[in-house]
Amino acid sequence: MQIYLPIAELPVSILTILAMGAAVGFLSGMFGIGGGFLMTPLLIFLGIPPAVAVGTQTTQVVASSVTGALAHFTRRSIDFKMGGVLLAGGVVGSLSGIYLFKLLAAIGQIDLAISVIYVLFLSVIGAMMMIESVQAIRAARGGRVTPRRKHHSWIHGLPFKVRFRRSKLYISVIPPVLVGYFVGTLSAIMGVGGGFIMIPAMIYLLRMPTNVVIGTSFFQIVFVAALTGVMHSVENQAVDIVLGFLLVVGGVIGAQYGVRAAEKMPAEQLRALLAAILLLIGMRLGYDLVSTPPDLYSVIEAEPLS
Amino acid sequence: MMRRAAALFIAFLAFAAPACADQLVTDLSEHQVAIRSNFTGTQILLFGAVEAARPGSRALNRDIIVVVQGPSRPMTVRRKKQMTAIWVNHDSVTYPSVPGYYAIASTRPLEVTATPETLKALRIGIENIDPGTPTAHAIDGTQQILPPDEERAFWKALIRNKRRDGLYINVPGGVTFLGQTLFRATVDIPAKVPVGLYTAKVYLLQDGEIIDTISSPLYIEKGGVERFLYRMAHTDPLLYGMIAVLVAAFAGWLASAVMARR
Numbered sequence: 001m002q003i004y005l006p007i008a009e010l011p012v013s014i015l016t017i018l019a020m021g022a023a024v025g026f027l028s029g030m031f032g033i034g035g036g037f038l039m040t041p042l043l044i045f046l047g048i049p050p051a052v053a054v055g056t057q058t059t060q061v062v063a064s065s066v067t068g069a070l071a072h073f074t075r076r077s078i079d080f081k082m083g084g085v086l087l088a089g090g091v092v093g094s095l096s097g098i099y100l101f102k103l104l105a106a107i108g109q110i111d112l113a114i115s116v117i118y119v120l121f122l123s124v125i126g127a128m129m130m131i132e133s134v135q136a137i138r139a140a141r142g143g144r145v146t147p148r149r150k151h152h153s154w155i156h157g158l159p160f161k162v163r164f165r166r167s168k169l170y171i172s173v174i175p176p177v178l179v180g181y182f183v184g185t186l187s188a189i190m191g192v193g194g195g196f197i198m199i200p201a202m203i204y205l206l207r208m209p210t211n212v213v214i215g216t217s218f219f220q221i222v223f224v225a226a227l228t229g230v231m232h233s234v235e236n237q238a239v240d241i242v243l244g245f246l247l248v249v250g251g252v253i254g255a256q257y258g259v260r261a262a263e264k265m266p267a268e269q270l271r272a273l274l275a276a277i278l279l280l281i282g283m284r285l286g287y288d289l290v291s292t293p294p295d296l297y298s299v300i301e302a303e304p305l306s
Numbered sequence: 307m308m309r310r311a312a313a314l315f316i317a318f319l320a321f322a323a324p325a326c327a328d329q330l331v332t333d334l335s336e337h338q339v340a341i342r343s344n345f346t347g348t349q350i351l352l353f354g355a356v357e358a359a360r361p362g363s364r365a366l367n368r369d370i371i372v373v374v375q376g377p378s379r380p381m382t383v384r385r386k387k388q389m390t391a392i393w394v395n396h397d398s399v400t401y402p403s404v405p406g407y408y409a410i411a412s413t414r415p416l417e418v419t420a421t422p423e424t425l426k427a428l429r430i431g432i433e434n435i436d437p438g439t440p441t442a443h444a445i446d447g448t449q450q451i452l453p454p455d456e457e458r459a460f461w462k463a464l465i466r467n468k469r470r471d472g473l474y475i476n477v478p479g480g481v482t483f484l485g486q487t488l489f490r491a492t493v494d495i496p497a498k499v500p501v502g503l504y505t506a507k508v509y510l511l512q513d514g515e516i517i518d519t520i521s522s523p524l525y526i527e528k529g530g531v532e533r534f535l536y537r538m539a540h541t542d543p544l545l546y547g548m549i550a551v552l553v554a555a556f557a558g559w560l561a562s563a564v565m566a567r568r
Contacts, residue, residue: 004345004497006532007539011346011497059554066558071565107447108384108395116392226551233547237539241550242343248554252561259565289392296393297463302382302400 007240008052014246016046021250025064028251029258030265031274032068032214034061034221036192039247041118041281048243050111054101054191055238056247058229061193063248064255065221072215079166079212083219085173086180086198090224093184098231101189105236108300115285117190122282125196129275136268167208167216175206180220188228193221196278328368329357330520332508337522339495340529347497350374350524352506353490369412369419369511370481371430372491374524376407376473377502381437383460383467396445399452399460401437406500407473408432411480411491420514428516430509432465432474472496501526 002011020042028035036057043053072078104110158172179201183194198217202208208216233239262270332354339348352372381404387396412419416431426434440460442452452460468474473496481491493506504524510517528536539546 002346003343004341004532006528006535009498009500059550062551062554063558063561066555067562067565070559070562108382108398112392112394222555226555229551229554230544230547233539233550234543237543239539239547239550241535241539241546241553244550244554245557248557252557255561256565291393292388293386293393295463295467296386297460297467298384298386298395299464299467300382300384302380 003242003246005048005240005243007056007237008048008243010047012046012048012243017243017246018250020046021060021247022254023250024060024247025251025254026258026261027254027274027277028064029255030262031258031270032262033195033274034064034068034193034225035251036061036187036194037118037122037190037196038277038281040114040191041285043243044114048240049238050114051101051105051236051238052240052243054114054189055229055232055236056240056244057191058187058225058232059239059241059244060247060251061187061191061225062222062229064251065193065195065218065225067252067255068218069215069222072218075215077212078215078219079164079208080216080219081162082164082167082169082176082206082208082212083216085162085176086183086216087220087223089177089180089182090184090187090220091227093181093186094188094224094228094231095184096181097185097188098228098235100185102235104189112289114190115289117186119282119286119289121186121197122278123286125200126275126278126282128200129271130279133268133271133275137272140268167206167212169206169208171206179205180224184224184228187221187224188231193225195221328359328510328512328517330508330510330518331355331357332506332520332522334506334522334524337524339524339526341499341501341527341532342530343532345497345532347499348495350493350495350506351490352493352508353488354508354520355487355489356510358487367513369414370483370489370491371410371412371416371419371509371511372481372493373430373507373509374407374409374493374504375405375507376500376504376526378403378405379500380404381464383464385460385463394445397442397450397452399440399442399457401440401461401464403436403438404464405435406502407495407504408435408468409475409477409493411475411477411493413479413481413483413489415478416476420511420516424514424516428509432469432476435465437461437464471498473498473500495526499526501528 001014003014004011024035024039027038039060040053040057044050104113158174160173161170162173163170183198187194195217199213202213203210229239332352335351380400380402382398382400384395384398386393410431416425425431429436440457442450444450465474475494481489483489504526505521506524507521509519
């Protein structure tokens with residue numbers, strides 16, 4: 001069954017979109033991630049214009065992060081203060097990301113920028129996670145416990161220190177604001193929530209305790225993604241409400257099963273699996289960047305010449 | 307229903323009073339195409355008749371050419387170039403007015419219908435589309451002048467691209483005569499068609515000379531919910547964006563409410 005998308009201006013199969021939403025939702029429920037980094041490339045492979053893919057994807061991110069944030073709210077595993085500081089950076093980052101997106105689209109390099117950023121982040125983070133989880137699995141088999149590093153870094157020398165009670169931290173607000181800004185910018189350009197960058201940054205850079213990391217990340221993603229979605233509508237008219245709705249429905253259903261599947265799998269193996277998925281997508285996109293395209297020429301509608 | 311109306315119309319044409327020179331009478335099966343949620347492309351039937359100046363005279367070497375053209379917009383063609391292993395959009399050429407859709411059908415292949423000069427002068431045929439004066443830009447956005455054969459390559463790429471999407475169509479033999487005076491042609495409208503005002507032009511040729519032309523409008527627009535959403539996204543983007551986000555947030559809340567109940 002086909003449905004015509006009013007903003008993307010092409011017909012797609014409803015079942016394909018629902019299935020994609022469900023598959024990504026499954027992974028997102030399984031790994032506790034937004035899943036945007038999986039969905040945006042899939043939509044682009046399907047022929048949805050990259051701008052519409054990114055803009056629409058934000059609605060799916062809003063839906064899955066609301067679900068995630070509510071679950072963590074009931075478990076009281078959200079550091080609202082830290083979330084607020086991250087959000088302050090995220091709002092400014094999202095706004096500048098939107099304008100960067102517009103600028104790159106105008107000079108014809110947005111597709112390249114999206115691909116390059118994806119390849120970089122997916123491969124770096126995928127590789128880091130893979131190394132970590134392989135080490136952890138080995139350590140678990142060997143019965144050794146990896147010593148937890150705890151030392152003062154340059155971060156503790158920065159001014160504007162604030163106490164974050166839930167995270168049991170007393171650090172400067174500068175690093176969280178910068179992390180929020182950076183992830184907000186990326187989220188506007190890539191159409192992702194940015195959890196896969198935010199969470200490692202919170203753990204390794206800010207040294208937040210792991211139990212509040214995911215909830216806090218979801219909490220601030222809700223607002224950054226909502227803002228990004230509205231801004232993509234206003235600036236680029238790139239949010240397809242029909243496509244978004246189908247993705248959300250598929251995603252919500254898929255996520256339920258993903259959460260259940262995750263309960264049956266050991267955490268370290270789960271992390272290795274996610275790392276493998278990240279690396280595979282990164283390699284696929286990287287291959288597309290360097291392989292000779294089938295047609296060197298591409299046609300797009302130009303802005304009326306001034 | 308549509309077919310019957312067409313048949314009636316054709317029957318009416320066949321008995322219509324003769325004029326002083328050979329003349330065309332045509333119509334389309336639809337003058338308005340609404341793109342709704344189930345739109346996956348459509349077909350337009352164009353039919354008509356040649357009213358002979360002297361009834362009963364057998365016209366030899368008579369040809370019909372049908373051109374359906376979509377709204378023109380500026381388009382940019384970009385060429386990728388490998389820069390340190392990565393393929394990057396490099397040079398670009400912008401054409402100020404490129405038809406978003408161009409379908410041509412004729413009784414015989416165009417080459418034998420009329421001389422290339424005639425076709426070129428009347429802009430008939432995909433090769434004869436006039437996109438206006440192109441401007442070329444380098445990767446850094448500065449204007450540059452490309453040699454004519456390179457510029458030609460960009461234009462050929464645009465045509466290739468549009469043909470691949472089914473937006474530029476050439477059907478030699480696509481117009482069929484039913485007897486002496488009646489003719490019909492079907493034109494494919496693909497799903498990715500741009501919206502706007504189209505014109506369907508019919509040329510009547512006798513021995514390679516144009517003796518009559520007729521053109522009728524065709525509106526292709528979004529209809530129903532599609533139209534409403536598209537309009538809203540463009541006229542009231544803030545509200546549209548907020549609704550999109552709120553619907554998503556509501557779905558997320560609903561999901562967690564359902565999960566919590568289990």
